[in-house]
Structure formats: C-alpha cells, structure tokens
Amino acid sequence: MNTEAKVGAVTLAGLILLGGMIVYLSGFSFGEKGSPIKAVFGQVSGLKSGNIVRYAGVEIGKVANVRVVPEGVTAEIILNPGIKVPKGSRFTIGSDGLLGEKYINIVPPREVDGFLAPNEQVYGENPQGLDELMVSANQVLAEVQTLVKALNDVIGDEKVRAALKESAFNTRDITANLKSLTATLADLASENQGDVTAIVANLKAMSVSLKDTAARVDTMIADVGNNGQTAKDLRETIGAIKQTSSRVEKMAASLEGVVTDPETAKNLRETLRNTRDASAKANKMLDKVGSIKTEASVETLYSSDTDKYRNSASVKVNTSPTDFAIIGVNDIGESSKTNFQLGKSNANIDQRYGIIDNKVGIGVDAKLGSQLRMSLDVYDPNDVQVKLRTQYQVAPNTFIVGESDNVNKRDERTSFFGVRKAF
Incomplete structure (x- = not known):
C-alpha cells in the first residue's frame, strides 16, 4: 500500500469513528426508538x-x-x-x-x-407557576398585615397596656406567694413527718378493715338466698313480731282497768293503738311474703330454616295467686330482645301485656291438660308479628318446645325446636 492509500485509509477510519461518536452521544438508534x-x-x-x-x-x-x-x-x-x-x-x-x-x-x-x-x-x-406562587404570597402577606394591624390596635391602647402591666405584676406576686407556700409546706412536712407516717399507717389499716368488711358484705349478699332459708326466716321473724304485738296488746288491755292515773291511761291507750297498727302491718307483710313465688327458666332452640341456635332466659314472679310478672331476654348474644310483661291467671288461661321481643304487644297462654301448653303472642303495632308456641312436659321441670315466628308472614316464617328447663 502506497503513502496516499495509507493516508486515505486513516482519514476514512477517523471519519467513521467521528460519526459513531456523534451517533452515540446524540442517542440516535438504528433499531427500536421507543414508544x-x-x-x-x-x-x-x-x-x-x-x-x-x-x-x-x-x-x-x-x-x-x-x-x-x-x-x-x-x-x-x-x-x-x-x-x-x-x-x-x-x-x-x-x-x-x-x-x-x-x-x-x-x-x-x-x-x-x-x-x-x-x-x-x-x-x-x-x-404551580411562579406567578401563582407570587399571588398566594401576596395574599398571605396581606393577611399578615391585617393581623399585625389588629394587634397594634389592641396593644396600642393605653388601657390594654396598663392591664398587661398589671397582669405581669400580679403574676410576679403569685409566683412569690407560691414559692413561699411551697417552702412552708416543705417545712411542715419535715416537722410533721412522724405524724404523716402515722396517718399513712392508719389509712393502710383502715383500707385493710374496709377490705375485710367488703368481703363480709359480699359473703352476706351471696348467702341472702340460702335456698329459700332467708325468706323462711323472714316469715318467722314477722310471725314473732305479730305474736309479740298480740301479747303486748293483751297485757295492756288487762292493765287498762287497773290504771287510774289519767296520764298512765293515756299512755296505755297509745300503746294499744301502736300495738294494733304493728300487728296489722305484720299481717300484711306475712300475706305478701307468703304469696310471692318465683320461677326461673332457660331454653335452647334450633332452627333448621336458618341453621342457628337461640338461647333465652326468663323469670316469672307470682305476686299473688292471680297476678304475675315476666322478665327475660330472648336470643341472648345475638339480638338480645327484652321481655317485660304483666299478667293475670284464670283457671286455664293466662293473659299477658307489655314488652314482647322489644315491641309492645299482648299474649295468651292456654293450658291444654296437665302437660300441654300453647301460647299466642301478637306484638309490634307498626309491623304486626304473630308468634305461636307449644311446649310439652316430658319430665319434672323439663319441656319440649316448638315455636313459629312471623306466622302471619309466609316469606319470613321461621320455626324453632328445643328444650326448656325450669328451676
């Protein structure tokens, strides 16, 4: 290769290299250019x-x-x-x-x-351009200027400045008084440390006594029921009061003819009257206590329509042979519907009225023999609902229960079956 050919080859190689560098630096691509x-x-x-x-x-x-x-x-x-x-x-x-x-x-x-x-x-x-930022900054500055002007108007008032000075002086005096009070309390605590220790010990002993008393009260409350023994003791106590009143009345009557002093006779008559009143009250209390009877019950029902269980509890309080009240909760833990009803009993029919499943309503219970009982409840005046219930006694205080809710609504009708236990 001669000299001219070498020079041409070097020049061509330089041009190719320069073109490649330009293409690389400019990001030019012969293939895919992107999306x-x-x-x-x-x-x-x-x-x-x-x-x-x-x-x-x-x-x-x-x-x-x-x-x-x-x-x-x-x-x-x-x-x-x-x-x-x-x-x-x-x-x-x-x-x-x-x-x-x-x-x-x-x-x-x-x-x-x-x-x-x-x-x-x-x-x-x-x-957000610079112009918008400037406009916002101007608005903020205008609001700051308005605030500063308002503060100047307030602080510039002679009365306000005087009040501020007075407040500062008062704060200084209060701080000095608090400092003096703190020092006095510290000295008092140091001088009476023994008394404070004794007071703390007494408080500790008092808390122990209170704790023991509370435990005794809890025990007393727990023993109030005592399986009916408390009610029996109460009846016996009232009976003793009645007997004592009768004896006092007889004693006063026997002395009435003997006493000749007017003041004594007057006191004797008052004693007789008070004795008769106490005796009458004792008779009423005995009648009420003797007629009150309670019956608690729990039940568990299952619905195959909804595949759910429903637990309920109630207490029936018989205040007299014909009057009673029912307090209970249906569907415990789910909707927890409250029952509170008053009623009267006849030969084979009980009539109820009050709150049934959180709604106002009435109910009727019919005794069909010694073991079978049927109930009908109608409640919720805004959206009338009818409940039909049947229970059959299979053992002492044990019943098989069947219940149908929303009997008057075919699409919402639900049936339950289960067991009820009375205590």
Missing part, C-alpha cells in the same frame, strides 16, 4: 424539546416536541425502548431547583390495570 405518548397540559411553564421524562424519579425518555393545540399544550414524549407506562399514571411538570431545567414526572398508580398504548393521549396536571 411515543402525547401529554396535554393547560400550561407547561417553559417545558421544551429535549427535556427529560422521569417515571417515579427514574429517567425513561425525553420530550420530542412541544406544540400549542386548542386544548392547551401537547408534549410529545418518546419513551426508551422496552418502557411501558401503566394506565392511570399522573403526569406532572417539575423542575430541578427553583430555576433549573423542566422535566415531566410520571407518578405510577397504586394498582396496575394495563399499560398506555403507543400514541395514546393523556391529560397532565398543570404546574
């Missing part, structure tokens, strides 16, 4: 061609062109090859520093549901 996307903004605040595009802070492309359209400004974005932007992403315009280069920032959505197609158009969020 184009159009973003429409109301304003772009100086965005121009060549600015970078970032996705969650990572550079993924550049702005190819910025042009004005009727809707505002369209920025044509060229994404790097292989980059896909999820649908629902937010497009905003940011800047590197206060006066730095503008760029488009893409904020990904929380959930990805597909990706933007090539040449798809999206709408970006308008940036």
